[in-house]
Every structure is written in C-alpha cells, then in structure tokens.
Amino acid sequence: METIIGFEIHEQLATRTKLYCDSPTNYRDVPPNTNVCEVCTGMPGAKPHPVNQEAIDAVVEIALMLGCEIVKGPIYIQRKHYDYPDLPSGYQRTSLPIGRNGNLNGINIWEVHLEEDPGKYDPTSGKVDYNRSGVPLVEIVTAPDLRSPEEARNFLRELIKILHYTGKARAEGGTMRTDTNISLEGGARVEIKNINSVKGAYKALKFEIARQKSLRKRGAAVRRETRAFLEAQMITKTMRLKEEAEDYRYIPDPDIPPLLITPEKIAEIKAAMPETPGMKERRFVAQYGVKPEDAKVLASELELANAFEEVAKEVDPQFAATWVRDELKRVLVYNDKSFAESGIGTGQVVDLLRMIQAGEITPKTGKKILEILVAKPQPVERIVEEMGLGKIKADDIIEKACEEAVAENPQAVADYLGGKGEALNYVVGQVMRKTRGRADAKTVLEMLKKKVQG
Ligand SMILES: [Zn+2]
Known part of the structure; x- marks a missing residue:
C-alpha cells in the first residue's frame, strides 16, 4: 500500500523589519507587544507600507535555489480571512505564487509564496503577543511526491540546509512550521497541522500511517479531515472535518499594488546567490578529487564546507576531507554542535593537520586534540605542549x-x-x-x- 505525502512549509525570513511596516522583527529579545505599530496590530484605517523589498528578494532567492521559475507578475497579495485572536485585522496577507515548478532531490516544488506571520495567542491565559504579527514568511508547497516518513524527514533536512545556505531564513531553531497531507493509496487525504520540527513531522507521519492502516484493517473508512499534531503525546487528533473547512474569502488586497519582478532583478539575485549544497558537492569532487560520500558530508553544513575549503588550500585536500569529514564531524556530532557553534577556527584545524602530516604528533593524538578543541577552542600547539602530547622522540x-x-x-x-x-x-x-x-x-x-x- 503506497503512502502519499506532501508538505506546506513555513519559515521566517531574516529581515530586519516586518513585511508591511517598520516594526523590528527581533521579537524574541523584547517584552510582549513592544515591536508593534498601528499596521501590524490591524488598527482601523492603518495602511500597509510598500512591501518589504528585502523579503521579496529573499523569497525570489529561495525559489531560485529550489529550481523554481520566477513569476514575473503581476503577483497579487491576497487577503485570507479567518477569525482568531492572533490575527487583529481579521485577515492574513499571502502572495500568489512567486516561484513555481521547482525541484529538490527529485521532489517537485509546486509553489513558493510570501506570507505574513500572525501574532501569538495563548489560549490558556487568553493573552496575545503581536510582536510576531507581520514578520515575513516564505511558504513552500511541495507536490505529494514523498512515499515514507523517512523520505519526508530527509527532504525536510535537505530543505532546511538550503534555507540555511541562503542565509535569508531565520537561523534560530523552532521557526519552521509545517503542515503535511498524507493518504494511503486509494484512501482519503488527511491534513496534519501544528508540526514544528523535522522530528515532529516524522513522528506525526508515523502515527498517522499506523492510524489509517488500522482503520482500514477494521474495514472502517479514513475520513477526509484536518488533524492537529500534539507533540507532547506524539499523536494526531481531529481538528475539523474537511466538509466544514472554512471559506477564506480570498480577495486581492486593495491597499497593496501587485508585485512585479523584473528580469534584471532576477539576474541580479542569481549573480549573488550561493551555491546549492548539491552544486557544492559536485564541485568538491571535481575540484579537490574528494570522494562523493565525503563531499556530501562536507557540504551538509555551510560553515563546515567553508572550513574544508580553507583547510584544503593549506594541506592535501584528500587528507583534509578525510579528517574534517570523519574525525572533526564525529566529535561535533558527539558534542551535539555544528561547526559554527564549536567556535573552532580553520587555522586551528590547519595547524593540527600539518602536525599530523609532519609526524610531530600521531593520528591518535590528533583525534584527542580535536576533542579538546571542540570542548574549548585554543591554539593547537599550546594543547600539545601543556599536555605533553608531542611524539616521544627519546x-x-x-x-x-x-x-x-x-x-x-x-x-x-x-x-x-x-x-x-x-x-x-x-x-x-x-x-x-x-x-x-x-x-x-x-x-x-x-x-x-x-x-x-x-
Ligand atoms: Zn508594525
């Protein structure tokens, strides 16, 4: 029985100000309801400012990185109406597709949109914080091309990697929000909301497949509905039946002129765009003669990839690839740190590899030094001296x-x-x-x- 999975992914864009006003986006660092103005709190009569250009450019770049064609326009900004305390104006503004028909590792990307985040409503206390209201989001809609929770997990990881590569999405964790739709061959499509992490998506899908299979086994039908993922319990629960789904009453926002994206603008963004992880992988193989499986690991994190290239200028690239990929990566994973978080400088890695190559320290000592470096970055020579790790010559x-x-x-x-x-x-x-x-x-x-x- 085939499983059919698709995603709608939302990620905040790393702009300094909100999408339709000048309120700052650093809402995590400030008290509730301080990064607000009449626009992002939906005051009567408040008119949106022109659309944040930085956000439009970011969405275009992300769409290009995902291999999309860019819609030149006019791209209307629509009002999507719904009533919830997190939405002071009563509608969320969302663009028609800016990118279309992309592909990431064989998974088709249907559409890429620009959206605004709503505020944050806490149903328990009844309090609303509008700091987040109006923060720009990119929305990525995939075709239902995924066939298992494992494949879905790999896809999301790959997508996060691309978003991180662009530097245009928020680097902090927990900003990605995903809806997923899933059906078993011939069965009704179920939508799952409230997924906030890759792990959450995996667990929600696992649960949902088991639930749908067991319904079928008992001869019961899977209903077409929207379910919420309850992360703490790792289950999904009915939110609403699709038959009762809201009518969002989409209309073009009369206060915002449609977007036009010129060929010059697209060319400008393309010229300044970073390589995709896939491109980097292929280049590492061609340029440095690195093994494909090593190249894949090296390209998995932008900072690690950059570090490798720095190191490969100074020592034999294959030697550098092996050490960065096997040993450095192993110690980082063990310590649950990315290369960027570790604070290790490429100079330290170069020093270490040079000492190993010159036979001043053994490879075994080299591994030990990496562990010390990841725990506390410092000059390699100092570690060797202070700990008496130099090769015994006597x-x-x-x-x-x-x-x-x-x-x-x-x-x-x-x-x-x-x-x-x-x-x-x-x-x-x-x-x-x-x-x-x-x-x-x-x-x-x-x-x-x-x-x-x-
Ligand atoms: Zn504002």
Missing part, C-alpha cells in the same frame, strides 16, 4: 616500554619466534598503550624485532 623511553612489554608477554614473544609474525603486533599495541599512543609505531616495531631476536 629512544630510551620507548626502549624501556619495549623491554617491559617483552617481559610481560612471553607467550606472544614465543609465538612470534615460532613463526607467527602477527603475534608481535600485540606487543606493539602494549608499547603504544604504555606510551599513551605517543610513540611512532614503526620505530616500536623495529625496536621490538631487534630485542626479541637479539
């Missing part, structure tokens, strides 16, 4: 460790002398342990061979 220390290891492992030595060559590797391991990984393995092997045969 032969007498290694020699002593070898002597001890030989004395402690007579069986392994006997096996080696009896013709089992690999038995000596075990003894090498013991020496490395005694020297905390700071001895050169080759030197140790040579020294041990001399000792046991001597």
